[in-house]
Amino acid sequence: MFKKLIKSLSSLRFTIVLISLLGVMFIIGLWVPQISLVKGLYLEWHRNSPNLVAFLDALGLTRVYTSPLTVTLWFFFFLNLSLVIRQRIPLVRHRISLSSKNIVDPEKAAGYSFSRSFLLPSGVGGGSIISLLRKKRYTVLGDADGFYGVKNRLSPLAFLIFHLSFFLILLGGVISVYTEFIGYLDLAQGETFRGEAERYNASPLPKFPSFGSTPAATFTVKSIEPHVIGNTPTSIDVRLLDSEGRSHVAGINIPYKTDHTSFVFKHLGVAPLFTLKDPAGVVLAENCVKLDVLQHKPDRFSLAGCNFTATFYPDYVLEQGKRASRSMEFNNPMFFISVERDGKKIGEGLIPKNGRLEFAGYRLEMRDMPYWVRFYVVKQRGLSVLYSGFALATIGVIWRLLFFKRELVGRVREKNGEWFLLVAGRSEFYKKLAEDEFVELLEKIIGKAVKG
Amino acid sequence: MAFWEIIFYWVTLVIYSLAAGGFIYSIVFKNPRVLPRITLLVACGFAAHTSTILARFFATGHLPWSGHYEYVLMGGWFIIAGTLFVGLQNKSLRGLAVATLPLVIIMMGYGYMQNPGLTPMAASLKTVWLYIHVYFAWISFGAYALAMSAGALYLLKSRSDGLPVPNPAYEKYPSLDRLDELIFRYVVFGFITDTIMICAGAIWAKNLWGSYWAWDPVETWSLISWLIYGITIHLRVTFKWREKKLAWLAVAAMSTVIICFFGVNLVVNTSLHIFQVR
Numbered sequence: 001m002f003k004k005l006i007k008s009l010s011s012l013r014f015t016i017v018l019i020s021l022l023g024v025m026f027i028i029g030l031w032v033p034q035i036s037l038v039k040g041l042y043l044e045w046h047r048n049s050p051n052l053v054a055f056l057d058a059l060g061l062t063r064v065y066t067s068p069l070t071v072t073l074w075f076f077f078f079l080n081l082s083l084v085i086r087q088r089i090p091l092v093r094h095r096i097s098l099s100s101k102n103i104v105d106p107e108k109a110a111g112y113s114f115s116r117s118f119l120l121p122s123g124v125g126g127g128s129i130i131s132l133l134r135k136k137r138y139t140v141l142g143d144a145d146g147f148y149g150v151k152n153r154l155s156p157l158a159f160l161i162f163h164l165s166f167f168l169i170l171l172g173g174v175i176s177v178y179t180e181f182i183g184y185l186d187l188a189q190g191e192t193f194r195g196e197a198e199r200y201n202a203s204p205l206p207k208f209p210s211f212g213s214t215p216a217a218t219f220t221v222k223s224i225e226p227h228v229i230g231n232t233p234t235s236i237d238v239r240l241l242d243s244e245g246r247s248h249v250a251g252i253n254i255p256y257k258t259d260h261t262s263f264v265f266k267h268l269g270v271a272p273l274f275t276l277k278d279p280a281g282v283v284l285a286e287n288c289v290k291l292d293v294l295q296h297k298p299d300r301f302s303l304a305g306c307n308f309t310a311t312f313y314p315d316y317v318l319e320q321g322k323r324a325s326r327s328m329e330f331n332n333p334m335f336f337i338s339v340e341r342d343g344k345k346i347g348e349g350l351i352p353k354n355g356r357l358e359f360a361g362y363r364l365e366m367r368d369m370p371y372w373v374r375f376y377v378v379k380q381r382g383l384s385v386l387y388s389g390f391a392l393a394t395i396g397v398i399w400r401l402l403f404f405k406r407e408l409v410g411r412v413r414e415k416n417g418e419w420f421l422l423v424a425g426r427s428e429f430y431k432k433l434a435e436d437e438f439v440e441l442l443e444k445i446i447g448k449a450v451k452g
Numbered sequence: 453m454a455f456w457e458i459i460f461y462w463v464t465l466v467i468y469s470l471a472a473g474g475f476i477y478s479i480v481f482k483n484p485r486v487l488p489r490i491t492l493l494v495a496c497g498f499a500a501h502t503s504t505i506l507a508r509f510f511a512t513g514h515l516p517w518s519g520h521y522e523y524v525l526m527g528g529w530f531i532i533a534g535t536l537f538v539g540l541q542n543k544s545l546r547g548l549a550v551a552t553l554p555l556v557i558i559m560m561g562y563g564y565m566q567n568p569g570l571t572p573m574a575a576s577l578k579t580v581w582l583y584i585h586v587y588f589a590w591i592s593f594g595a596y597a598l599a600m601s602a603g604a605l606y607l608l609k610s611r612s613d614g615l616p617v618p619n620p621a622y623e624k625y626p627s628l629d630r631l632d633e634l635i636f637r638y639v640v641f642g643f644i645t646d647t648i649m650i651c652a653g654a655i656w657a658k659n660l661w662g663s664y665w666a667w668d669p670v671e672t673w674s675l676i677s678w679l680i681y682g683i684t685i686h687l688r689v690t691f692k693w694r695e696k697k698l699a700w701l702a703v704a705a706m707s708t709v710i711i712c713f714f715g716v717n718l719v720v721n722t723s724l725h726i727f728q729v730r
Contacts, residue, residue, distance in 0.1 A: 012690050019679050026672045037667060065667050173665075182662075229572045236575060252575040253660050264662035376662040386664065390651035397647050401640045401685075429640070429689065432633045 010083030018077045029064040032056060085163050095156040102148040103141060106409045112424035114435045118446045120419040126412040132445045149408040155400060162396025165389045172386025181214050181379040182207040186290055188271040188372035192220040215261040215379045218243040224371040226268055231328045238373055260379050267374035268294055272366045276303045279361040290372045309338045333369060404428040453568045454511035460504035465560055467497030472553040484624045491539060491546045498532050514573045517582055524563035528556040530590040531597045544626040551601035581656030588649035595642030596709050599635050603702030606631040632694050635702045643681045650674060677708040
């Protein structure tokens with residue numbers, strides 16, 4: 001019973017069933033909005049179809065990649081893989097073994113799909129054929145009376161490397177998930193971060209690690225320079241100064257890395273320094289407000305009881321009486337601001353960089369317009385294990401499928417005063433390709449004198 | 453689009469369409485003699501295709517790496533390059549173009565309807581990983597397309613061979629045995645390059661998005677596609693699936709690649725792999 005169970009669990013049929021089921025789960029994940037990926041869409045859907053969503057929630061299909069069913073499938077996948085590897089080890093050992101038993105008569109060799117006989121030209125003997133095969137990177141046993149040649153003998157080991165790499169990827173993945181800290185951090189030009197946990201954005205909530213600590217980085221954002229051509233952001237340079245006075249540049253594709261932590265650039269915004277003055281010119285409030293306005297969406301802020309709605313135009317122009325931006329380049333930055341107090345609109349107007357807006361006797365001045373950036377902060381360990389898994393998977397698959405094993409058995413025989421080389425050959429995967437290769441190889445060694 | 457790019461683009465499409473028509477003619481009217489001339493026509497189309505890419509390169513200052521239009525322009529180039537290369541290595545394989553040409557024509561038509569405007573290189577694409585990831589994606593896509601073509605050819609030829617009078621147009625194509633092995637070889641080639649593509653993509657994603665794997669729709673579908681081709685290899689090596697079964701599998705598995713490259717973005721707008729300039 002137990003043996004039968006192990007046999008079923010280690011069968012390739014079971015692997016295929018598991019992979020197919022995992023594929024089905026992934027496809028479900030593409031169609032059913034996932035909480036972890038598209039939370040906004042999920043919540044909207046939840047409002048529209050609460051019963052259906054509750055049902056799918058109960059089945060775990062709205063968190064399909066981490067649902068108990070998927071985890072169980074992964075568990076069985078790796079169990080199956082372990083059993084397959086265990087089963088295959090003796091076979092691999094047998095396949096890479098080299099012994100005189102491999103020398104068989106080419107005319108009676110079982111499993112060798114290719115067989116030919118070549119008329120040997122004068123001066124070419126068995127010894128020279130064997131040494132030429134060795135030059136072609138064949139390992140050869142035996143002599144002219146019977147030899148066995150093998151190329152890429154150790155290729156079956158690549159099977160183990162490729163499949164073991166899955167475990168490294170799994171291990172790296174598990175370590176990274178359990179040691180992972182994830183948080184979003186908004187920093188404006190001139191701000192210093194000292195690793196304070198409370199500085200991370202409240203929404204989305206930071207994810208704290210099950211094992212390990214939060215990032216311990218300390219740095220100041222010295223400058224933020226976005227570069228835009230037309231409507232395409234072409235680069236951004238975020239210059240950081242760490243606690244030891246060293247300068248670093250972060251940007252798109254270039255995270256700032258320290259202490260197993262990556263500060264990945266995610267988002268850019270403007271952080272204008274606004275000063276609100278009363279009719280007598282007394283400063284009521286002054287603040288550098290981080291506004292998320294670069295995606296053509298208005299953002300809100302409050303100063304001294306006034307509520308402001310700001311729309312930003314990086315390259316302001318008035319087109320047919322309407323406010324617009326020629327491009328996303330910061331050529332003529334301009335805010336359109338609408339002001340409310342106690343729910344009543346009390347003013348609106350344009351305010352350029354270093355300009356002012358007068359409303360209801362008040363004055364709003366914009367004294368500077370630096371930028372702010374949102375970093376996606378992720379600290380995790382195990383990446384080196386994971387990347388080693390990737391490297392081994394690549395090496396394993398290339399080695400196994402490109403440098404596959406080729407075997408030749410042969411002997412030199414005399415018939416009617418002429419000397420013939422009889423050979424039989426086989427390869428692991430590509431029969432026709434190997435046959436062509438054998439013919440080409442032997443023709444190179446012996447010449448064109450080929451007999452059927 | 454740049455001036456010369458438009459001209460070469462349309463020349464390419466016209467030549468490819470003529471060549472595809474020629475291949476279909478040769479099969480339907482059982483005339484294998486026209487095949488060498490059609491292959492020459494494909495080569496001319498390929499020269500025009502290369503000129504289109506060069507014209508765009510001189511206009512934008514970078515190779516076409518981003519956006520649907522650029523993606524299919526370069527992807528189609530790789531598929532035709534692969535088709536011509538294998539045809540040059542083995543004359544009997546020239547006929548693979550019978551399946552790859554229509555695929556490339558449809559791809560190019562689709563790309564033209566998307567975003568062919570000249571755009572500078574987006575910041576997210578300025579990395580060495582783009583070249584590694586996208587290059588291997590293209591060659592794996594090209595190899596899978598060739599496997600699909602060899603599979604389609606296998607099915608057509610085996611059907612013809614079963615007729616009382618086989619269609620002589622198929623005589624110029626490789627034997628069924630050889631086609632069977634070719635399908636497997638292209639699948640293996642595609643699988644290796646696909647593996648490199650996924651690994652390189654994960655490392656790039658870590659730098660760009662902060663996460664090496666985010667279950668993004670395109671990521672997920674590329675994993676599904678990789679698993680399907682992995683199963684194909686196992687079925688061939690362990691279960692000895694060959695001939696018609698393998699041919700059908702190669703044709704059907706191509707659908708996962710097409711969904712990964714084009715389909716996902718048609719139905720999902722939340723993918724990080726939007727293949728657009730941002």
